Amino acid sequence: MRYILILILALFSFWACKRVDQSDKKQEKPCDIELTSSEQITPNSQYLAQAVLWYQKSAELRALYLQAFNLAKLQLQKFTGEGNKKPAVVLDIDETVLDNSPYEGYRILNDKEYERETWNAWVEKESAYATPGALDFVNYAKELGVEVFYISNRTIDLLESTVNNLKELKFPNADEKFILLKENDSSKESRRLKVSENYNIVMLIGDNLIDFHQVFENRGDDHAYALVDSMRQEFGSKFIILPNPMYGSWEKDIYGDMDTDAAQKDSIRKCFLNSFRP
Ligand SMILES: [Mg+2]
Structure with a gap:
């Protein structure tokens, strides 16, 4: 009986250690898998359908934007002096003031990756809608005497279309003095510094961490969890973040160089999922 008990305890310890190992492995990077052969057909963009549907059709998405801009209004009152x-x-x-989800819809229906040519064609249509609450917020900021700047990584050749789209939607400050697009540098830091020469930036609003601070340009090995935690006081205060399930810098941690083919990306996505084992 005693030996049976020892055997059971030993087996339990072995099982428990294995469980700990498996949970530790979930934090490891990169995702160590055998990639699917690219000869196996995997559609490029079908996986996006649920995210884009949620962005376009869920009232929850609308409510989240309104919630964020309502909070931004409240906080802005505190900073003006x-x-x-x-x-x-x-x-x-x-995905902060303009909704480009129809471009993602195009990608799904035509099974395309993001391409500069098709993206530019979308932007040049100048037909993006405003995101919920954005126009109301920027008008409120202007009323409070807070200047409004738009810093975007749209490329500078898209300035005219961007201005036209924002003007059509009646956004204030829709001109090149207040819209800073990407010229050479993907980092927004130099453009924030340029604004800071003459203004006190009291709030930043975006759907990507790099919209807020340079420190998020290198997310480290933990998907920037520690960085976000270290700046927790800023979120909902100086930094107002909006939901974007469709794309973002966070994907670079998942796919690496982003040039991975569709089949590999499909495998990588599955590998990164945290899943229980029945
Ligand atoms: Mg954005």
Whole structure:
């Protein structure tokens, strides 16, 4: 009986250790898998359908944007008297003030990856809608005497179309003085510094961590969890983040160089999923 008990305890310890190992492995990077052969047909963009449907059709998405902009209004009132310079708010454009989900819809229906040519064709249609609450918020900021800047990584050749789209939607400050697009540098830091020469940036609004601070350009090995935690006081205060399940810088941690083919990406996505084992 005693030996049976020892055997059971030994087996239990072995099982428990294995469980710990498996849970530790979930934190490891990169995802160590055998990639699917690219000869196996995997559609490029079908996996996006649920995210784009949620973005376009769920009232929850609408409510989240309204919630974020309502909070931004409340917080903005607190900041207006700070500093010697005129206060300013910096907003990203894509999936912050403009909804580009029809471009993602095009990708799904035509099974395309993101391509500069098709993206430019979408932007040049100048037909993106405003995101919920965005126009109301920027008008409120202007009323408070807070200047409004748009810093976006749309490329500079898309300036005219961007201005036209924002003007059509009646966004204030829709001109090149207040819209800073990407010229050479993907980092938004130099453009934030340029704004800071004459303004006190009191709030930043975006759907991507790099819209807020340079530190998020290198996310480290933990998908930027520690960085976000270290700046927890800023979220909902100086930083207002919006939901975007369709794409973002977070994907670079998953796919690496992003040039991986569709079949490999499909395998990588599955490998990164945290899943229980029945
Ligand atoms: Mg964006």
